[in-house]
Amino acid sequence: MTGQAEACGVDAHLLQTGDELVVNIGPSHPSTHGVCRVIVHLDGEIVTHAEPVIGHLHRGIEKMAENRTYLQVVPLTDRLDYVGSMYANWAYCRAVERLAGIRVPERAEYIRVVMCELQRIASHMMSIGSTGADTGATSAFIYAFNQREQVVDLFEAVCGARLTYNYVRPGGVSFDLPDGWIEQCRAFTRSHPSAMVEIDKLLFGNVIARQRLKGIGVLPAEEAIARGVTGPAARGSGVDWDLRRDDSYSVYPRVDFEIPLGENGDAYDRGRVRLWECVESCRIIDQALAQIEEGPIKAEGLPRLLAPRPGEAYDHIESARGSLGVYLVSDGSVRPYRMHVRSPAFQNLSVLGYLAEGHTLSDLVVILGSLDPVFGEVDR
Amino acid sequence: MALVDDLGRALERTPGGGIILTSLDAVMDWSRGHSLWSMPMGTACCAMELIAASFARFDFDRHGTIPRADPRHADVMVVAGTITRKMAPAVKRLYEQMPDPKWVIAMGNCAVSGGIFYYDTYSVVRGVDEFLPVDVYIAGCPPRPESLQDAVLRLREKIRAESIAPGRSRPAKLVLPSPTDPRAGGVATADDGSGEG
Numbered sequence: 001m002t003g004q005a006e007a008c009g010v011d012a013h014l015l016q017t018g019d020e021l022v023v024n025i026g027p028s029h030p031s032t033h034g035v036c037r038v039i040v041h042l043d044g045e046i047v048t049h050a051e052p053v054i055g056h057l058h059r060g061i062e063k064m065a066e067n068r069t070y071l072q073v074v075p076l077t078d079r080l081d082y083v084g085s086m087y088a089n090w091a092y093c094r095a096v097e098r099l100a101g102i103r104v105p106e107r108a109e110y111i112r113v114v115m116c117e118l119q120r121i122a123s124h125m126m127s128i129g130s131t132g133a134d135t136g137a138t139s140a141f142i143y144a145f146n147q148r149e150q151v152v153d154l155f156e157a158v159c160g161a162r163l164t165y166n167y168v169r170p171g172g173v174s175f176d177l178p179d180g181w182i183e184q185c186r187a188f189t190r191s192h193p194s195a196m197v198e199i200d201k202l203l204f205g206n207v208i209a210r211q212r213l214k215g216i217g218v219l220p221a222e223e224a225i226a227r228g229v230t231g232p233a234a235r236g237s238g239v240d241w242d243l244r245r246d247d248s249y250s251v252y253p254r255v256d257f258e259i260p261l262g263e264n265g266d267a268y269d270r271g272r273v274r275l276w277e278c279v280e281s282c283r284i285i286d287q288a289l290a291q292i293e294e295g296p297i298k299a300e301g302l303p304r305l306l307a308p309r310p311g312e313a314y315d316h317i318e319s320a321r322g323s324l325g326v327y328l329v330s331d332g333s334v335r336p337y338r339m340h341v342r343s344p345a346f347q348n349l350s351v352l353g354y355l356a357e358g359h360t361l362s363d364l365v366v367i368l369g370s371l372d373p374v375f376g377e378v379d380r
Numbered sequence: 381m382a383l384v385d386d387l388g389r390a391l392e393r394t395p396g397g398g399i400i401l402t403s404l405d406a407v408m409d410w411s412r413g414h415s416l417w418s419m420p421m422g423t424a425c426c427a428m429e430l431i432a433a434s435f436a437r438f439d440f441d442r443h444g445t446i447p448r449a450d451p452r453h454a455d456v457m458v459v460a461g462t463i464t465r466k467m468a469p470a471v472k473r474l475y476e477q478m479p480d481p482k483w484v485i486a487m488g489n490c491a492v493s494g495g496i497f498y499y500d501t502y503s504v505v506r507g508v509d510e511f512l513p514v515d516v517y518i519a520g521c522p523p524r525p526e527s528l529q530d531a532v533l534r535l536r537e538k539i540r541a542e543s544i545a546p547g548r549s550r551p552a553k554l555v556l557p558s559p560t561d562p563r564a565g566g567v568a569t570a571d572d573g574s575g576e577g
Contacts, residue, residue, distance in 0.1 A: 030420075030449040055466055056470075064499075145436070
């Protein structure tokens with residue numbers, strides 16, 4: 001066993017623990033949602049210590065950005081959070097716009113809001129579906145993925161890509177909405193809430209799933225704040241914090257929406273917060289589509305090669321995982337001097353060890369899934 | 381009755397039964413090609429399309445390609461996503477755990493050549509063929525699920541042309557290139573220290 005653990009990279013001193021068993025999960029494991037490795041110390045079936053090992057998908061995106069022009073960085077941001085590419089696009093573009101003092105036309109802002117709310121639905125569908133798969137309810141995953149495919153179709157009609165959109169650009173968006181797209185989108189937002197009710201009954205109403213999710217991985221609100229957890233993972237604990245409302249950006253002040261909150265901070269509440277956020281997203285999309293007016297989709301007189309004045313800028317948006325921020329430093333050249341991404345998935349993953357302690361090994365998988373990490377964004 | 385090579389078509393021609401004479405190669409290739417259980421080695425963005433491919437809309441199961449997370453059950457490893465230098469030893473280890481005969485599909489530009497991460501980065505392996513014998517390459521960032529289906533059909537064609545006689549054991553070699561100049565000389569070996577997998 002010692003040899004095997006060493007081969008997996010577990011330090012030898014970790015094995016000198018008496019009756020404790022050290023189990024290595026991942027980096028390729030179907031329920032780690034990517035390439036996460038977790039070193040788990042077990043006492044019987046109870047987790048005494050869990051430590052995520054990250055970096056298996058470290059691609060050096062922040063460093064690569066220093067060798068790209070400002071526009072060339074946009075496709076790289078797609079690959080950060082690949083379940084919700086639009087967010088990183090937008091957060092990066094907002095930082096560039098702040099740095100270079102670009103004013104974005106109103107129509108572009110509305111399109112961005114619509115796209116990002118659709119993206120929230122697509123991303124949450126993935127998360128809710130995998131919560132089902134983790135607890136053995138694969139049928140919920142199939143229902144959720146059906147909804148996701150509909151959103152992906154909408155994205156494909158706008159920008160031609162199913163996953164990596166490269167759609168939000170500094171100063172606006174790359175393409176205008178095609179003919180008939182708004183009606184297609186409205187048809188989706190009409191049908192989506194009832195699908196959510198169906199999934200709510202199918203998954204969160206199921207007695208087996210309830211037993212697997214309720215009371216698992218309880219994150220108290222103070223801990224969530226202290227450990228920098230944001231997004232649905234924090235709102236599941238009742239932390240009433242959403243950048244769309246509390247540091248409102250773009251056209252969010254002009255739309256009316258609720259922020260679903262959980263009470264107990266367990267995996268069940270985190271999942272249901274995501275589910276009801278999707279319904280609220282439909283409301284936001286409907287309002288934005290009603291308010292949207294004809295106009296330019298890109299700022300006028302934008303140079304081909306942006307070279308902002310020396311300085312720094314930080315901007316953040318509410319992604320499907322939490323507060324996603326991009327920090328940019330310019331030295332006056334056509335390339336960023338430094339780019340840093342404050343990724344919510346990384347912060348949220350940091351509570352895994354805290355949450356998993358005292359639960360069984362099978363619950364660890366549920367807890368990891370309920371934090372919804374995307375490793376492109378964790379490792380960057 | 382003639383000796384037939386293409387078993388599938390011969391079966392279609394004789395629906396009510398009867399005797400088909402064929403070669404062992406043809407039977408083996410036919411059965412292998414039609415139940416390619418896949419080991420989804422999804423690491424990054426392409427994994428999303430891999431999941432999409434196996435769900436209701438694209439329905440991969442109808443090709444006999446069922447995802448199995450355990451390498452010991454799998455015939456084909458679908459490498460979907462960027463392989464970093466930290467991840468490569470794990471991928472190699474999983475490949476070694478698959479029983480022969482085994483095949484590899486490199487899905488997406490990252491697995492083909494490093495793709496968008498070919499230049500300016502210090503941590504990405506420039507293509508999974510640096511250390512695995514790849515059978516089918518699919519371009520795209522990420523490729524559509526239809527491309528993955530096409531890859532499986534092409535792999536089936538490739539298998540049909542194979543003979544079982546010489547055996548098919550192709551060892552993985554993990555010789556990671558140096559971060560400065562990937563394809564030229566001066567390669568650094570980075571063994572995972574596991575010895576015989």
